[in-house]
Amino acid sequence: MAISRRSVLGAGALGALGLALPNLSLGQSDGExxxxxxxxxxxxxxxxxxxxxxxxxxxxxxxxxxxxxxxxxxxxxxxxxxxxxxxxxxxxxxxxxxxxxxxxxxxxxxxxxxxxxxxxxxxxxxxxxxxxxxxxxxxxxxxxxxxxxxxxxxxxxxxxxxxxxxxxxxxxxxxxxxxxxxxxxxxxxxxxxxxxxxxxxxxxxxxxxxxxxxxxxxxxxxxxxxxxxxxxxxxxxxxxxxxxxxxxxxxxxxxxxxxxxxxxxxxxxxxxxxxxxxxxxxxxxxxxxxxxxxxxxxxxxxxxxxxxxxxxxxxxxxxxxxxxxxTLNGAGAGYGDSEAGLARVAKMKSSYDRLFTELGTEPKAAKIRESIEAHLGIAIKPEEAELLAGKSPFASSIFYGGRNATLSVILGNYTKVTWTSGxxxxxxxxxxxxxxxxxxxxxxxxxxxxxxxxxxxxxxxxxxxxxxxxxxxxxxxxxxxxxxxxxxxxxxxxxxxxxx
Ligand SMILES: [Zn+2]
Ligand SMILES: [Zn+2]
Incomplete structure (x- = not known):
């Protein structure tokens, strides 16, 4: 599904993306x-x-x-x-x-x-x-x-x-x-x-x-x-x-x-x-x-x-x-869900550091869901929150063992963005x-x-x-x-x- 531009254009937070470049001709640049x-x-x-x-x-x-x-x-x-x-x-x-x-x-x-x-x-x-x-x-x-x-x-x-x-x-x-x-x-x-x-x-x-x-x-x-x-x-x-x-x-x-x-x-x-x-x-x-x-x-x-x-x-x-x-991955029919996934960044208002600091060491699943929705604008499923509240499902992985990796895999369902390691x-x-x-x-x-x-x-x-x-x-x-x-x-x- 194509993203509605109007729904994300209000995101003034990303305004710095539109920085203008000067139009230099070669003659105006450093030349020889x-x-x-x-x-x-x-x-x-x-x-x-x-x-x-x-x-x-x-x-x-x-x-x-x-x-x-x-x-x-x-x-x-x-x-x-x-x-x-x-x-x-x-x-x-x-x-x-x-x-x-x-x-x-x-x-x-x-x-x-x-x-x-x-x-x-x-x-x-x-x-x-x-x-x-x-x-x-x-x-x-x-x-x-x-x-x-x-x-x-x-x-x-x-x-x-x-x-x-x-x-x-x-x-x-x-x-x-x-x-x-x-x-x-x-x-x-x-x-x-x-x-x-x-x-x-x-x-x-x-x-x-x-x-x-x-x-x-x-x-x-x-x-x-x-x-x-x-x-x-x-x-x-x-x-x-x-x-x-x-x-x-x-x-x-x-x-x-x-x-x-x-x-x-x-x-x-x-x-x-x-x-x-x-x-x-x-x-x-x-x-x-x-x-x-x-x-x-x-x-x-x-x-x-x-x-x-x-x-x-x-x-x-x-x-x-x-x-x-x-990387942003192809997702959905004809990969049509990818853009809407990436556009979710416009609604995010917090780093993981700030989110995890608020959650503390052993947060309950309900609190995790609530905080992620408040800070990152994504309503994850209760079963996804349970994964974050418990032992990492990737505990044996040398690349995905931490709580932040679990969170990134769950959020990848929504953003369509994944990572190869930390x-x-x-x-x-x-x-x-x-x-x-x-x-x-x-x-x-x-x-x-x-x-x-x-x-x-x-x-x-x-x-x-x-x-x-x-x-x-x-x-x-x-x-x-x-x-x-x-x-x-x-x-x-x-x-x-x-x-x-
Ligand atoms: Zn470096
Ligand atoms: Zn480094």
């Missing part, structure tokens, strides 16, 4: 110039192609036009390609090793940050650029100390030591840091009682802890931390007047960071991460996924708009790996580039190639040492380091992923 002054590297963490596709299909369904990134793909002035994403030890990477390939140009063991298991530290983008007086910034919806921003900057044997990573940022001199993670900066929450907020202020940083404080920042260096842990899912954020007041969006943080970084003779490098796409995919949470991808694309628009105006900025838009391969995947990932030097991202490129491609714009050449998988494994075996010691297993298999 190969060297950029600035690079903005945008990461939709854990974005499988199904995520991009569903946001585009939803946009066409609700607004009659493509989504922002999908429309960008068709412009003459961009180059599109794929990146392969493996780490040193696996064809399926984690975010720390993935970001480190960009940050240092080397493959390392999953869970580490720009460091080999013998302690060899690799020089990172922000370290090398800082020495050359290039300004640098990291913006994310995760904790600022999380794997992806840290991968451009920090050396650490494990991504899990976020209090340590916070101290590394102070030492690094990165100019603009924005995201979540108060617990890693606040003296009352750090086990060493160090007041990193004061230390950053003494080092000349404006410190902002709310949207209002962020908008008021003047000066050239800032630490903006807007949540104790990760920033909220966009679906929860935009449905809470309090969060809308207190917490900036990814697009707002990106705009502020660009305003602060631009204008120096040496240029700047900015990483923008939409982190919660990955978290939602780990949790098989469709509303979390779709809305955060929309929020990410709004931040990409900020970057592209600046680059068009500036004319000397390379913008790269990609992801570090796929995650859970969400884990990262090995897919090659989409990469779109705009501006001088975009050609380097054409075709299928290895993730490690981005490091040299970015540095070349600032006329810097640097080769980090290499280590093979066999060498790394020998060192790890001698030290008796196991996967999981670095927190990787916990990260990948969290029931509802908060991905700390």
């Amino acid at each position: 110039k190969r060297r950029a002054k600035n690079v903005i590297f945008c990461v939709s963490d854990g974005m499988s192609l199904g995520t991009l596709s569903m946001v585009d299909q939803l946009s066409r369904l609700l607004h009659g036009r493509p989504s922002y990134w999908a429309e960008l793909l068709n412009q003459e002035y961009v180059v599109n390609g794929f990146q392969e994403t493996r780490s040193l030890n696996s064809v399926v990477t984690d975010s720390a090793a993935a970001a480190s390939t960009w940050g240092s140009g080397r493959r390392i063991w999953s869970g580490a940050l720009n460091e080999f298991p013998d302690g060899t530290k690799l020089r990172t983008l922000t370290q090398l650029l800082g020495e050359a007086k290039v300004r640098t910034g990291l913006v994310t919806t995760a904790t600022i100390t999380h794997a992806t921003p840290a991968g451009f900057c920090v050396n650490a044997p494990t991504r899990d030591n976020q209090p340590f990573i916070a101290t590394q940022y102070l030492a690094s001199g990165v100019d603009v840091l924005m995201g979540g993670g108060t617990q890693y900066f606040d003296a009352s929450k750090r086990t060493d009682k160090r007041d990193l907020f004061s230390d950053f202020a003494k080092a000349g940083y404006a410190v902002a802890k709310s949207r209002e404080e962020m908008l008021a920042i003047e000066g050239s260096k800032a630490l903006g931390i807007y949540s104790n842990s990760h920033l909220p899912y966009w679906v929860d954020h935009m449905n809470s007047p309090e969060l809308m007041r207190s917490t900036p969006t990814l697009a707002e943080m990106s705009r502020k960071a660009i305003d602060m970084l631009k204008g120096s003779d040496q240029g700047f490098l900015l990483q923008i991460e939409g982190a919660k796409i990955d978290h939602a995919a780990h949790g098989n949470d469709l509303a979390g996924l779709i809305y955060d991808q929309i929020a990410f694309e709004a931040a990409v628009k900020v970057a592209i708009d600046f680059a068009i105006e500036d004319g000397e900025t390379l913008v790269v838009i990609t992801t570090d790996h796929g995650n859970a391969s969400p 884990n990262h995947t090995s897919d090659h990932v989409l990469c779109t580039a705009f501006g001088p030097g975009k050609e380097a991202f054409h075709g299928l490129t290895p993730n490690v190639a981005s490091f040299a491609n970015i540095l070349a714009h600032y006329d810097i050449r640097h080769e980090n040492p290499k280590m093979t998988y066999e060498e790394a494994k020998k060192i790890r075996d001698a030290k008796n380091v196991k996967d999981g010691d670095g927190g990787l297993a916990a990260h990948l298999h969290a029931d509802v992923c908060d991905c700390d």
Whole structure:
């Protein structure tokens, strides 16, 4: 049955889907110039192609036009390609090793940050650029100390030591840091009682802890931390007047960071991460996924708009790996039920995190039904609610063992969307580039190639040492380091992923 457009067009929540692209002719774009002054590297963490596709299909369904990134793909002035994403030890990477390939140009063991298991530290983008007086910034919806921003900057044997990573940022001199993670900066929450907020202020940083404080920042260096842990899912954020007041969006943080970084003779490098796409995919949470991808694309628009105006900025838009391969399936006679299934996202007002927090640990079936209908707009059957109240029917599956997987399978009856797991995947990932030097991202490129491609714009050449998988494994075996010691297993298999 075809969906009635009128029934879903009222969903103002999805209004950001209709972002307009400028109509540039080739002559107005970067032309023959190969060297950029600035690079903005945008990461939709854990974005499988199904995520991009569903946001585009939803946009066409609700607004009659493509989504922002999908429309960008068709412009003459961009180059599109794929990146392969493996780490040193696996064809399926984690975010720390993935970001480190960009940050240092080397493959390392999953869970580490720009460091080999013998302690060899690799020089990172922000370290090398800082020495050359290039300004640098990291913006994310995760904790600022999380794997992806840290991968451009920090050396650490494990991504899990976020209090340590916070101290590394102070030492690094990165100019603009924005995201979540108060617990890693606040003296009352750090086990060493160090007041990193004061230390950053003494080092000349404006410190902002709310949207209002962020908008008021003047000066050239800032630490903006807007949540104790990760920033909220966009679906929860935009449905809470309090969060809308207190917490900036990814697009707002990106705009502020660009305003602060631009204008120096040496240029700047900015990483923008939409982190919660990955978290939602780990949790098989469709509303979390779709809305955060929309929020990410709004931040990409900020970057592209600046680059068009500036004319000397390379913008790269990609992801570090796929995650859970969400996809809209054919359903019903002639597959005619699929669109109506996807359109149910327009009625969803909550992430799984918020729903499960409300439900508590052992909710009764009736309460489960009531909460799902209130938050997600779907009246599941009593027997489906019973499945959620009891032991997981997939308890023996390594991919579907958690409560969130059970919920996603049940909701799949209505949304027609299913997931292959709650884990990262090995897919090659989409990469779109705009501006001088975009050609380097054409075709299928290895993730490690981005490091040299970015540095070349600032006329810097640097080769980090290499280590093979066999060498790394020998060192790890001698030290008796196991996967999981670095927190990787916990990260990948969290029931509802908060991905700390
Ligand atoms: Zn990731
Ligand atoms: Zn992840």
